[in-house]
Amino acid sequence: MTLSPLAVQVVNEASAGGPGGAVRLVWLTIALPLLGVVVNGALAFVRPRARALVSLVGPGVLLGAFAVSLAIFLELRAAPPEAPLIVTLWPWLHAGDLRIDIALQVDQLSAVMLLVVTGVGSLIHIYSVGYMGEDPGYARYFAYLNLFVAFMLILVLGANLPVLFIGWEGVGLCSYLLIGFWFTDKANADAGKKAFLANRVGDFGFLVAMFILWHTMGALDFVTVLSRAPAVLSAAAATWITLLLLLGCTGKSAQIPLYVWLPDAMAGPTPVSALIHAATMVTAGVYLVARTGVLFALAPATGLVTAGIGALTALFAATIGLRQYDIKKVLAYSTISQLGYMFLGVGVGAYTSGIFHLVTHAFFKALLFLGAGSVIHALHHAYHATHGHDDAQDMRNMGGLRRWLPVTCGLMWIATLAIAGVPPFAGFFSKDEILAAAFARGAEQPVYYAFYAMGAAAAFLTAVYMARLMAMTFHGTTRVGEAEQPHLHEAPVSMTGPLALLGALSLAGGLINLPAFAGGHEALDHWLEPVTRAATALHPLSLPTGSTEHALLGVAVALGVIGLWVGYRTTLGRPILPARAAPPDTGLARLLYHKYYVDEIYDALIVRPVVWLSDKVLWRVVDQGLVDGILVGGGVVGSRWLGRIGSRLQSGQVGLYVLLFLVGAIWVLRVILG
Amino acid sequence: MLLGPALGLSAVLFSLGVAGVVLRRNAIVLFMCVELMLNAVNLAFVAFAQVYGVGGYLMVFFVMTVAAAEAAVGLAIILAVFRHHQSIDLQNINLLHG
Numbered sequence: 003m004t005l006s007p008l009a010v011q012v013v014n015e016a017s018a019g020g021p022g023g024a025v026r027l028v029w030l031t032i033a034l035p036l037l038g039v040v041v042n043g044a045l046a047f048v049r050p051r052a053r054a055l056v057s058l059v060g061p062g063v064l065l066g067a068f069a070v071s072l073a074i075f076l077e078l079r080a081a082p083p084e085a086p087l088i089v090t091l092w093p094w095l096h097a098g099d100l101r102i103d104i105a106l107q108v109d110q111l112s113a114v115m116l117l118v119v120t121g122v123g124s125l126i127h128i129y130s131v132g133y134m135g136e137d138p139g140y141a142r143y144f145a146y147l148n149l150f151v152a153f154m155l156i157l158v159l160g161a162n163l164p165v166l167f168i169g170w171e172g173v174g175l176c177s178y179l180l181i182g183f184w185f186t187d188k189a190n191a192d193a194g195k196k197a198f199l200a201n202r203v204g205d206f207g208f209l210v211a212m213f214i215l216w217h218t219m220g221a222l223d224f225v226t227v228l229s230r231a232p233a234v235l236s237a238a239a240a241t242w243i244t245l246l247l248l249l250g251c252t253g254k255s256a257q258i259p260l261y262v263w264l265p266d267a268m269a270g271p272t273p274v275s276a277l278i279h280a281a282t283m284v285t286a287g288v289y290l291v292a293r294t295g296v297l298f299a300l301a302p303a304t305g306l307v308t309a310g311i312g313a314l315t316a317l318f319a320a321t322i323g324l325r326q327y328d329i330k331k332v333l334a335y336s337t338i339s340q341l342g343y344m345f346l347g348v349g350v351g352a353y354t355s356g357i358f359h360l361v362t363h364a365f366f367k368a369l370l371f372l373g374a375g376s377v378i379h380a381l382h383h384a385y386h387a388t389h390g391h392d393d394a395q396d397m398r399n400m401g402g403l404r405r406w407l408p409v410t411c412g413l414m415w416i417a418t419l420a421i422a423g424v425p426p427f428a429g430f431f432s433k434d435e436i437l438a439a440a441f442a443r444g445a446e447q448p449v450y451y452a453f454y455a456m457g458a459a460a461a462f463l464t465a466v467y468m469a470r471l472m473a474m475t476f477h478g479t480t481r482v483g484e485a486e487q488p489h490l491h492e493a494p495v496s497m498t499g500p501l502a503l504l505g506a507l508s509l510a511g512g513l514i515n516l517p518a519f520a521g522g523h524e525a526l527d528h529w530l531e532p533v534t535r536a537a538t539a540l541h542p543l544s545l546p547t548g549s550t551e552h553a554l555l556g557v558a559v560a561l562g563v564i565g566l567w568v569g570y571r572t573t574l575g576r577p578i579l580p581a582r583a584a585p586p587d588t589g590l591a592r593l594l595y596h597k598y599y600v601d602e603i604y605d606a607l608i609v610r611p612v613v614w615l616s617d618k619v620l621w622r623v624v625d626q627g628l629v630d631g632i633l634v635g636g637g638v639v640g641s642r643w644l645g646r647i648g649s650r651l652q653s654g655q656v657g658l659y660v661l662l663f664l665v666g667a668i669w670v671l672r673v674i675l676g
Numbered sequence: 677m678l679l680g681p682a683l684g685l686s687a688v689l690f691s692l693g694v695a696g697v698v699l700r701r702n703a704i705v706l707f708m709c710v711e712l713m714l715n716a717v718n719l720a721f722v723a724f725a726q727v728y729g730v731g732g733y734l735m736v737f738f739v740m741t742v743a744a745a746e747a748a749v750g751l752a753i754i755l756a757v758f759r760h761h762q763s764i765d766l767q768n769i770n771l772l773h774g
Binding site for chain 2: 652653654655656657660661664
């Protein structure tokens with residue numbers, strides 16, 4: 003297998019000079035993490051205790067990939083190509099009219115994703131050195147994490163849907179492996195299985211979408227599909243394809259109805275939650291919609307469904323987040339809710355806004371998860387030292403941690419302000435853009451006003467539950483036991499360092515697409531313009547300006563600030579009992595704590611019937627009755643019966659043999675003679 | 677020429693041989709019946725040789741040679757069987773029954 007690019011095809015001759023050195027090396031970004039997989043995987047088998055080498059290789063390969071990504075980005079910035087640059091590595095499936103190559107696509111969108119995945123990925127890898135340092139599966143952990151990054155890069159770089167699908171499945175596999183990383187606990191293994199199965203449902207949609215696309219267009223690479231689709235694809239076909247793609251996205255990106263796996267996925271190590279289940283993998287669906295934006299623009303109905311699912315998910319998950327006690331569960335529902343925003347964005351056709359929120363969310367949500375990890379790490383150590391058995395993730399056992407974890411607390415406040423949409427933090431600009439876009443679409447179809455209202459309500463709730471999280475964790479009187487308190491300490495530099503960098507990014511991330519009213523010139527909009535141009539031309543969107551824009555901004559900021567105040571005051575306004583002493587919730591709080599009983603409903607409507615069908619029908623009737631009983635058992639009875647008849651002829655009497663021989667001979671003679 | 681009667685006699689002799697092999701139980705008799713069948717065939721060959729040329733005679737010599745060899749081997753087998761079973765009744769020698 004050769005990894006050197008066989009050909010770099012310049013699709014658009016107009017792009018000056020063709021791709022230079024860095025773009026040709028794009029395969030390195032995938033190959034480097036794969037090298038890490040090989041080295042760390044081998045070490046996991048032969049030398050599980052070689053921590054120093056693992057700590058060097060694991061984050062090292064990611065930093066290398068980040069350097070290459072940066073070089074590619076700088077090269078694209080120096081000479082922005084009008085059309086994607088395709089690096090064809092080797093032919094893959096050539097059969098009949100089907101021409102699928104292992105090809106990578108470098109354009110403005112994949113460059114952004116490259117930077118996010120390798121950049122945030124590097125920080126989380128470095129953080130993991132501190133967080134996972136004492137785990138016996140250290141080498142295995144980094145092997146999985148490197149593998150994830152390799153697949154994620156295949157996903158964002160794939161130049162056609164099948165290659166993207168390799169990455170799509172690969173990240174799902176790594177997600178499964180890392181959710182169940184501590185697989186000796188059955189709950190963790192079950193959570194991994196749940197994620198895998200929920201994603202299978204989505205993948206079915208993705209696959210069928212690819213089949214239809216191949217059937218109707220005869221091509222699967224993005225350049226051909228997206229350029230020809232407006233002329234070739236009928237509205238019905240586009241609607242079906244995009245709806246099925248959307249089904250895939252709801253699985254991967256944890257949207258209604260397939261979001262249920264993400265909260266359970268928090269069973270994995272916290273850096274995994276930050277990298278896979280907040281910053282990168284779960285945003286793959288948003289990326290896919292942005293990538294195939296032309297198809298979605300051709301199917302307005304799907305756009306409506308996408309935006310509706312996004313708005314509904316944003317609001318729905320935010321309400322659940324209000325009443326969770328597990329710090330990671332709050333963040334998980336927050337992630338689902340923020341992903342809903344992104345889908346609202348790409349659903350209304352504001353692809354840049356969706357990607358913008360994807361980027362800023364990667365910054366502040368990774369920071370929140372890693373900060374939560376730092377809190378859990380500290381509490382876990384304290385409980386370990388005192389042999390306590392309390393839940394290190396339950397916020398009812400925290401409180402007042404600001405005293406011991408000042409750095410984490412400060413940085414998490416930055417992320418909280420960012421996610422709540424307080425200017426000038428990163429989340430403000432991206433969330434505001436999405437809401438403004440939804441509002442603008444309302445002029446065409448009033449239902450989008452409802453989506454805007456749901457998004458705005460979710461923004462308010464986001465601020466509330468984040469303030470509640472911060473208040474319960476870091477403020478008020480501490481609920482950590484007297485015995486544990488001396489053991490609490492701030493995380494090591496390998497953990498706080500990445501946190502600080504993410505804090506800076508959460509603070510300043512909005513600069514990459516600073517809108518005009520804030521004195522910027524919408525850099526990301528212009529950067530992504532060559533990618534989104536075709537889709538926005540089909541379905542143009544004019545964002546509100548002037549007084550409307552200012553009114554929307556005012557509403558957004560007011561919602562965020564009031565939400566934070568409400569959340570903070572209501573949380574600290576009454577005493578909080580430690581988890582073991584707390585009474586069970588009642589009323590609405592109980593409904594929210596139990597996540598609207600959606601898991602139970604799914605269990606009753608889908609899981610149990612499937613199990614019943616498998617057990618009572620497929621196993622007992624089909625397998626035991628039909629296959630084992632009639633087919634296998636029947637064959638045995640039949641051959642035994644034939645054998646009995648046959649053995650009667652074997653009497654041992656020579657005379658009978660001769661007689662039979664004679665009969666046979668006469669019969670043969672008859673046949674021969676006539 | 678006596679082709680017709682000669683072939684008829686040959687057929688009768690062959691049938692007698694077959695009937696003996698099928699019906700009789702004594703190994704020696706059975707053996708003799710096989711010889712009878714061989715000789716019935718010989719008779720047919722000779723009769724045909726009258727009409728179609730000397731090839732038939734040639735065949736007869738082959739058959740007689742084989743019959744002689746068969747007699748030697750067959751009698752030896754019958755002797756061995758008798759030593760083992762103290763009988764040459766083929767009805768008792770049925771170890772291969774299914």
